Amino acid sequence: xxxxxxxxxxxxxxxxxxxxxxxxxxxxxxxxxxxxxxxxxxxxxxxxxxxxxxxxxxxxxxxxxxxxxxxxxxxxxxxxxxxxxxxxxxxxxxxxxxxxxxxxxxxxxxxxxxxxxxxxxxxxxxxxxxxxxxxxxxxxxxxxxxxxxxxxxxxxxxxxxxxxxxxxxxxxxxxxxxxxxxxxxxxxxxxxxxxxxxxxxxxxxxxxxxxxxxxxxxxxxxxxxxxxxxxxxxxxxxxxxxxxxxxxxxxxxxxxxxxxxxxxxxxxxxxxxxxxxxxxxxxxxxxxxxxxxxxxxxxxxxxxxxxxxxxxxxxxxxxxxxxxxxxxxxxxxxxxxxxxxxxxxxxxxxxxxxxxxxxxxxxxxxxxxxxxxxxxxxxxxxxxxxxxxxxxxxxxxxxxxxxxxxxxxxxxxxxxxxxxxxxxxxxxxxxxxxxxxxxxxx
Amino acid sequence: xxxxxxxxxxxxxxxxxxxxxxxxxxxxxxxxxxxxxxxxxxxxxxxxxxxxxxxxxxxxxxxxxxxxxxxxxxxxxxxxxxxxxxxxxxxxxxxxxxxxxxxxxxxxxxxxxxxxxxxxxxxxxxxxxxxxxxxxxxxxxxxxxxxxxxxxxxxxxxxxxxxxxxxxxxxxxxxxxxxxxxxxxxxxxxxxxxxxxxxxxxxxxxxxxxxxxxxxxxxxxxxxxxxxxxxxxxxxxxxxxxxxxxxxxxxxxxxxxxxxxxxxxxxxxxxxxxxxxxxxxxxxxxxxxxxxxxxxxxxxxxxxxxxxxxxxxxxxxxxxxxxxxxxxxxxxxxxxxxxxxxxxxxxxxxxxxxxxxxxxxxxxxxxxxxxxxxxxxxxxxxxxxxxxxxxxxxxxxxxxxxxxxxxxxxxxxxxxxxxxxxxxxxxxxxxxxxxxxxxxxx
Numbered sequence: 115x116x117x118x119x120x121x122x123x124x125x126x127x128x129x130x131x132x133x134x135x136x137x138x139x140x141x142x143x144x145x146x147x148x149x150x151x152x153x154x155x156x157x158x159x160x161x162x163x164x165x166x167x168x169x170x171x172x173x174x175x176x177x178x179x180x181x182x183x184x185x186x187x188x189x190x191x192x193x194x195x196x197x198x199x200x201x202x203x204x205x206x207x208x209x210x211x212x213x214x215x216x217x218x219x220x221x222x223x224x225x226x227x228x229x230x231x232x233x234x235x236x237x238x239x240x241x242x243x244x245x246x247x248x249x250x251x252x253x254x255x256x257x258x259x260x261x262x263x264x265x266x267x268x269x270x271x272x273x274x275x276x277x278x279x280x281x282x283x284x285x286x287x288x289x290x291x292x293x294x295x296x297x298x299x300x301x302x303x304x305x306x307x308x309x310x311x312x313x314x315x316x317x318x319x320x321x322x323x324x325x326x327x328x329x330x331x332x333x334x335x336x337x338x339x340x341x342x343x344x345x346x347x348x349x350x351x352x353x354x355x356x357x358x359x360x361x362x363x364x365x366x367x368x369x370x371x372x373x374x375x376x377x378x379x380x381x382x383x384x385x386x387x388x389x390x391x392x393x394x395x396x397x398x399x400x401x402x403x404x405x406x407x408x409x410x411x412x413x414x415x416x417x418x419x420x421x422x423x424x425x426x427x428x429x430x431x432x433x434x435x436x437x438x439x440x441x442x443x444x445x446x447x448x449x450x451x452x453x454x455x456x457x458x459x460x461x462x463x464x465x466x467x468x469x470x471x472x473x474x475x476x477x478x479x480x481x482x483x484x485x486x487x488x489x490x491x492x493x494x495x496x497x498x499x500x501x502x503x504x505x506x507x508x509x510x511x512x513x514x515x516x517x518x519x520x521x522x523x524x525x526x527x528x529x530x531x532x533x534x535x536x537x538x539x540x541x542x543x544x545x546x547x548x549x550x551x552x553x554x555x556x
Numbered sequence: 557x558x559x560x561x562x563x564x565x566x567x568x569x570x571x572x573x574x575x576x577x578x579x580x581x582x583x584x585x586x587x588x589x590x591x592x593x594x595x596x597x598x599x600x601x602x603x604x605x606x607x608x609x610x611x612x613x614x615x616x617x618x619x620x621x622x623x624x625x626x627x628x629x630x631x632x633x634x635x636x637x638x639x640x641x642x643x644x645x646x647x648x649x650x651x652x653x654x655x656x657x658x659x660x661x662x663x664x665x666x667x668x669x670x671x672x673x674x675x676x677x678x679x680x681x682x683x684x685x686x687x688x689x690x691x692x693x694x695x696x697x698x699x700x701x702x703x704x705x706x707x708x709x710x711x712x713x714x715x716x717x718x719x720x721x722x723x724x725x726x727x728x729x730x731x732x733x734x735x736x737x738x739x740x741x742x743x744x745x746x747x748x749x750x751x752x753x754x755x756x757x758x759x760x761x762x763x764x765x766x767x768x769x770x771x772x773x774x775x776x777x778x779x780x781x782x783x784x785x786x787x788x789x790x791x792x793x794x795x796x797x798x799x800x801x802x803x804x805x806x807x808x809x810x811x812x813x814x815x816x817x818x819x820x821x822x823x824x825x826x827x828x829x830x831x832x833x834x835x836x837x838x839x840x841x842x843x844x845x846x847x848x849x850x851x852x853x854x855x856x857x858x859x860x861x862x863x864x865x866x867x868x869x870x871x872x873x874x875x876x877x878x879x880x881x882x883x884x885x886x887x888x889x890x891x892x893x894x895x896x897x898x899x900x901x902x903x904x905x906x907x908x909x910x911x912x913x914x915x916x917x918x919x920x921x922x923x924x925x926x927x928x929x930x931x932x933x934x935x936x937x938x939x940x941x942x943x944x945x946x947x948x949x950x951x952x953x954x955x956x957x958x959x960x961x962x963x964x965x966x967x968x969x970x971x972x973x974x975x976x977x978x979x980x981x982x983x984x985x986x987x988x989x990x991x992x993x994x995x996x997x998x
Contacts, residue, residue, distance in 0.1 A: 233875075429674075432678060455792035
């Protein structure tokens with residue numbers, strides 16, 4: 115077995131400083147070892163080194179961030195994200211930074227208020243550093259961002275800049291959004307932790323809609339435990355932290371469906387190896403019995419996302435149709451106009467019932483594992499890769515965490531392991547993911 | 557029985573012209589009897605007459621509307637809303653009109669794009685005439701609008717201006733939003749048709765969120781059939797129109813729960829009389845057997861709406877807390893910070909299962925009737941009345957239509973009859989509502 119974890123150590127020939135986690139920063143800040151301004155300057159130093167190669171940012175607000183950090187320098191640490199710099203995908207509104215939604219149609223656009231998630235992170239004393247590149251309207255037409263592991267490869271999308279910024283140490287936390295695989299895929303391609311929460315857990319007001327029935331926030335970090343800080347910041351400071359969860363006796367299902375046969379040899383090998391290691395750690399590992407859940411899922415997903423996306427962009431369709439990319443017009447938007455309202459309604463209803471059925475399936479399972487994507491990041495920046503491996507879990511509203519646990523043999527690029535939990539079990543899933551990550555990479 | 561339908565005939569002593577429906581206008585336009593500019597001028601004439609008394613508008617774009625209408629004058633009629641003027645509640649973004657969300661915090665704010673519903677109405681050749689008064693962030697602090705039937709009484713809220721504008725013939729259609737009772741209540745108080753669709757039927761991107769788990773659009777009209785035009789415009793031109801539905805054999809349940817005992821004598825009498833008339837028309841009328849659905853509904857509603865609303869307004873909480881009204885801060889926002897995340901999650905899950913249970917209850921029922929509100933519009937403009945009679949149906953995601961079928965004896969103000977259908981049965985519900993309206997008012 116040649117697959118092993120490796121940290122990203124250089125970007126375009128430059129040595130990358132060891133990425134610090136938000137939790138590491140928090141400890142340094144709360145113990146007084148570092149001040150918010152010093153933490154911020156480490157991030158800015160990495161931006162200076164790597165941004166010209168990676169193109170992760172749509173807008174960087176260094177002056178604004180420095181001002182906030184300086185104010186925090188004189189305060190007693192408080193708030194879940196005290197002094198932690200973070201980046202925001204550019205389909206999320208910010209009252210003090212341009213928000214361009216990944217399209218020339220909105221060049222120079224300045225919203226009037228912060229999205230709920232941005233205001234929440236700021237209320238927890240996080241430091242907003244800027245806006246990260248998003249594909250066009252969070253669909254498939256790519257922005258300028260390159261993959262930090264090899265700049266000739268895609269970083270994935272649609273949260274391209276958020277994934278690249280965290281992978282290159284420019285920020286410890288970046289907010290993204292996922293409608294199909296827009297967090298998990300770029301996290302896997304860029305070798306960082308990616309987290310797609312249970313649908314509805316996080317307030318998405320102020321986020322440009324794509325497909326409201328599936329849209330969620332998502333987060334990129336270098337450390338699983340950072341996700342706990344984010345949940346405290348945005349949901350409830352008092353969420354009781356679950357103690358470590360043991361893999362001994364954990365019920366782990368391997369999902370071969372719906373797309374196993376499309377996974378590359380390295381991805382399949384990663385799962386087989388992971389299964390072996392988890393078994394050795396005492397987990398009860400078995401194949402997922404899906405009870406037919408995946409049978410029509412893809413069709414229903416396309417009907418719902420097509421129908422909703424085409425209508426979400428009604429304004430641009432009306433006034434800027436020719437400025438939309440061909441892939442957007444001929445892709446999800448065209449899907450939407452092929453779907454009758456009655457089919458859309460039926461697909462939504464079917465998915466609702468399927469989610470409840472899948473809750474039942476997951477009653478007997480602690481978590482599912484499968485590859486985060488078919489393969490490592492494909493070569494070329496003209497496509498962001500496929501979301502096929504993420505579609506099912508997103509449609510089912512399940513929480514998912516992508517863990518960078520292996521490198522692909524031929525390219526040396528990272529592979530992601532997708533850990534999937536039952537709806538509303540995010541806090542447990544995070545602890546299981548932490549245990550899996552340690553087990554597979556130690 | 558003294559209760560009977562009466563049309564609003566004067567406003568503050570001025571005679572009101574007979575309100576034209578969108579469907580009536582459409583027929584006049586398609587037959588060439590009227591041009592879009594002439595239809596628009598009728599609306600503007602009513603604005604000139606009544607706006608000073610009613611304060612229905614936050615922003616009127618007469619020049620813009622005239623320009624659009626003039627362009628349509630030279631075109632062959634096409635689109636479900638060809639030449640029909642409409643108003644837009646001021647919590648819904650418009651790219652060419654200010655959007656102030658009912659608060660001084662956003663005085664002069666100009667969004668960058670149209671909400672999906674606005675762009676959709678415009679794409680169907682509707683003529684946007686302006687923005688109507690919304691309570692502060694669509695919560696309870698009222699705006700300047702008065703009730704067209706008696707300007708000393710509230711028009712209801714939060715879609716106050718939309719209801720008043722349609723009731724006074726300023727527009728045939730107005731868009732509103734409902735999170736608890738923000739469409740049905742003002743429709744009842746102002747004596748117009750109000751429609752709250754199945755949750756999720758209409759795309760709400762570009763609408764300022766209140767409680768994402770409950771928020772829907774809503775529509776005000778003077779004629780039930782106008783709702784068919786709106787659904788065609790925003791959902792699918794090809795939605796097959798259901799032929800008339802007969803009340804003969806229709807299964808009609810009267811909902812005594814959850815708040816029957818709070819209804820005023822006139823409201824109770826309205827329901828008793830309606831039951832009698834529907835029975836005479838051949839309907840099978842019986843008491844709703846709710847199977848315990850209402851038992852904890854109110855508590856779960858408050859937990860979900862509190863939790864979500866407090867976070868939706870995270871930006872204003874952070875930067876403009878002192879500019880928020882006391883009722884907002886001490887009301888729903890304070891509710892939100894009393895609710896633990898685990899309670900919020902449990903309430904959402906409970907509601908999800910309850911909706912599926914209620915689908916079962918409604919399998920045996922064509923529609924439910926109950927009062928739209930406790931009473932006619934209360935006196936005074938400092939409160940918009942109670943949404944208690946709407947909370948259950950909104951939480952259950954059911955479509956609801958309010959019909960102005962009676963006048964309250966003492967005040968002469970209108971009373972609304974709420975007609976409730978199963979989720980995803982809106983097209984049928986509209987046809988049943990039409991039959992009920994004709995039956996009760998002929």
